[in-house]
Amino acid sequence: MQLRKENILIVDxxxxxxxxxxxxxxxxxxHVFKAVSVKEAVAILRDxxxxxxxxxxKMPEIDGFELIKFVSEHxxxxxxxxxxxxxxxxNSLVAIKSGVVDYLTKPFTKEELKLAxxxxxxxxxxxxxSANKSIKEKNEAYGExxxxxxxxxxxxQLIDRLKDxxxxxxxxxESGTGKELVARxxxxxxxxxxxxxxxxxxxxxxxxxxxxxxxxxxKGAFTGAESNRNGFFQAAHGGTIFLDxxxxxxxxxxxxxxxxxxxxxxIKVGSQKTEKIDVRIIAATNSDLLDMIQKQTxxxxxxxxxxxxxxxxxxxxxxxxxxxxLVDKFLFKYGVEYKDRFIKMTPEALSVLKRYNWPGNIRxxxxxxxxxxxxSDKVIDVEHLPNHLKYTLDFSDDALEPLKVIEKKYIxxxxxxxxxxxxxxxQILKIDRKTLRQKxxx
Ligand SMILES: Nc1ncnc2c1ncn2[C@@H]1O[C@H](COP(=O)(O)OP(=O)(O)OP(=O)(O)O)[C@@H](O)[C@H]1O
Ligand SMILES: [Mg+2]
Numbered sequence: 001m002q003l004r005k006e007n008i009l010i011v012d013x014x015x016x017x018x019x020x021x022x023x024x025x026x027x028x029x030x031h032v033f034k035a036v037s038v039k040e041a042v043a044i045l046r047d048x049x050x051x052x053x054x055x056x057x058k059m060p061e062i063d064g065f066e067l068i069k070f071v072s073e074h075x076x077x078x079x080x081x082x083x084x085x086x087x088x089x090x091n092s093l094v095a096i097k098s099g100v101v102d103y104l105t106k107p108f109t110k111e112e113l114k115l116a117x118x119x120x121x122x123x124x125x126x127x128x129x130s131a132n133k134s135i136k137e138k139n140e141a142y143g144e145x146x147x148x149x150x151x152x153x154x155x156x157q158l159i160d161r162l163k164d165x166x167x168x169x170x171x172x173x174e175s176g177t178g179k180e181l182v183a184r185x186x187x188x189x190x191x192x193x194x195x196x197x198x199x200x201x202x203x204x205x206x207x208x209x210x211x212x213x214x215x216x217x218x219k220g221a222f223t224g225a226e227s228n229r230n231g232f233f234q235a236a237h238g239g240t241i242f243l244d245x246x247x248x249x250x251x252x253x254x255x256x257x258x259x260x261x262x263x264x265x266x267i268k269v270g271s272q273k274t275e276k277i278d279v280r281i282i283a284a285t286n287s288d289l290l291d292m293i294q295k296q297t298x299x300x301x302x303x304x305x306x307x308x309x310x311x312x313x314x315x316x317x318x319x320x321x322x323x324x325x326l327v328d329k330f331l332f333k334y335g336v337e338y339k340d341r342f343i344k345m346t347p348e349a350l351s352v353l354k355r356y357n358w359p360g361n362i363r364x365x366x367x368x369x370x371x372x373x374x375x376s377d378k379v380i381d382v383e384h385l386p387n388h389l390k391y392t393l394d395f396s397d398d399a400l401e402p403l404k405v406i407e408k409k410y411i412x413x414x415x416x417x418x419x420x421x422x423x424x425x426x427q428i429l430k431i432d433r434k435t436l437r438q439k440x441x442x
Contacts, residue, residue, distance in 0.1 A: 006051030006121075009033045011041045011067065012083070013059045017106070021054065021083075024110050038062035038070075039336050045075065052121060054081045062335075066342045070332060079120040083108070145178065145185055146329050147322035151314040155182060158311055163190030166280040168261065170246075170306045173313030176363030179284040180244065182313060186282060187240040195239030198232050202253075203245035210253050212269045215260075221270025233266050233277055240280045246306070247287035247298065254299045261305040281306070316358040316365065323354050326362060330369035331380075343373050345380040352382055356389045382417070387428065390417050404442065411439055 008030045010021045015036065022032045033048060035041035037059065044050070053071055057064035064082065071078055082103040104116045145156060162169060163186050171179045180199065187197040205213055212221070216231035232241055243249070249257065260266055261281065265274040283306050292298035316322070327345060335343035349372075358364055372384040382390060391414055411429065418424040426436045 005029050007031045008052045009044055009050045010054045011035045012056040024113055038067045052079050057084045062341045081116055081120045146325050149319035149321045151319045159185050162186050168308045169282045171284040171311045174315045174361055175286050176361035177313040178362055179313055183242045183282040192239055196236050197240045198236040199242040200232050201244045203248035207250045215266045216268040218268050218270035236279045243283040246283040247285045254302050258302045316361045320354055330366050334370045334373040338373055349380050349382050352385055352389055
């Protein structure tokens with residue numbers, strides 16, 4: 001096999017090893033990127049397309065195993081080669097099932113290095129050309145959209161179908177479910193990814209300005225219009241315009257949008273002339289548009305034009321299986337950002353997260369994990385989670401019960417969470433200890 005010019009990232013805390021590797025790799029015409037820590041490596045991976053990762057295992061702070069896990073999750077097709085001074089780690093490599101294709105023990109000869117690189121790269125080529133990629137692999141290829149529940153897999157399959165055509169899409173879902181992420185995935189995974197993606201928050205732009213912002217205006221169209229200007233639609237030419245919170249667009253703007261969808265043309269404010277546009281429209285909403293149609297605050301004809309394809313992003317409470325994966329992603333992100341290492345979470349804390357109902361969805365989960373990373377010194381435990389998560393009642397069984405029974409159950413729950421500390425429990429419940437005792441006896 002011929003060696004090709006590829007970007008290779010080498011990660012080792014030993015500068016001498018980095019130097020040796022670099023010399024060899026450059027002599028074969030590879031581009032070399034060097035990192036002395038996992039944190040640096042992650043930053044390089046974000047910015048650069050890397051063709052092979054060569055990493056040491058034992059490093060201070062975050063070790064090579066964590067890097068391999070991270071890369072397997074976020075860059076599943078990137079081949080990995082481990083260079084280690086500890087041959088006995090072979091077993092642990094098998095154990096983490098991370099898809100490491102080969103390993104090389106130090107010291108190694110130039111010839112051995114060359115063989116190992118060839119092997120790593122050719123195995124990964126086979127893997128990439130295999131037509132039979134599992135959904136999980138495809139899912140991982142979406143990088144940002146984490147989750148393996150049926151609901152998120154359905155969304156990912158739809159994205160796959162939509163990404164290369166310009167059908168209008170309406171993304172529906174509660175706040176924080178990932179609607180914008182879905183819109184971005186449709187754009188950036190498809191063949192129009194090089195054209196612009198323009199996001200417009202229809203709720204954040206004052207009603208009287210939205211029209212001019214969207215379609216542009218001519219000089220003198222209104223006070224303050226000092227020169228001709230293009231709008232967001234012209235800026236998105238060839239690409240995607242994302243109309244977030246479409247339910248907040250005024251009826252006047254809705255009428256204009258309908259025209260855009262019907263005629264594929266826009267008219268600048270103050271102009272008579274139409275301009276042809278070539279833009280994919282993705283709209284998003286967390287309000288009930290059908291209800292708005294009933295109340296005559298949303299145009300029915302626009303609704304049907306927008307919903308050529310509908311994507312429903314389910315609330316997190318309906319896909320709780322995704323919680324561990326999302327937590328892992330956020331632990332890595334904030335662990336590296338705040339503590340320079342991967343922070344772990346106890347199973348107890350994770351089960352509190354799984355029990356909670358997440359009204360603010362993934363955005364709320366991300367905030368909770370971020371805060372917990374800051375609050376904890378080593379491992380995140382129940383104590384690092386906000387109180388309202390710890391004491392939520394699980395109403396999953398449908399039996400309806402008298403208030404007194406629920407009250408008692410809740411008091412017992414708070415007592416368990418405080419390790420049976422009555423003073424603390426009374427404080428949380430904002431009642432005195434005597435009342436607490438009385439309520440338990442009732
Ligand atoms: N499946 C997912 N995997 C990883 N991160 C996610 C996922 N879904 C959402 N997020 C993250 O959660 C946050 C909220 O997502 P996003 O802004 O797309 O939600 P939204 O539905 O547009 O919310 P809003 O209605 O409040 O605007 C973002 O930081 C996003 O990256
Ligand atoms: Mg949004």
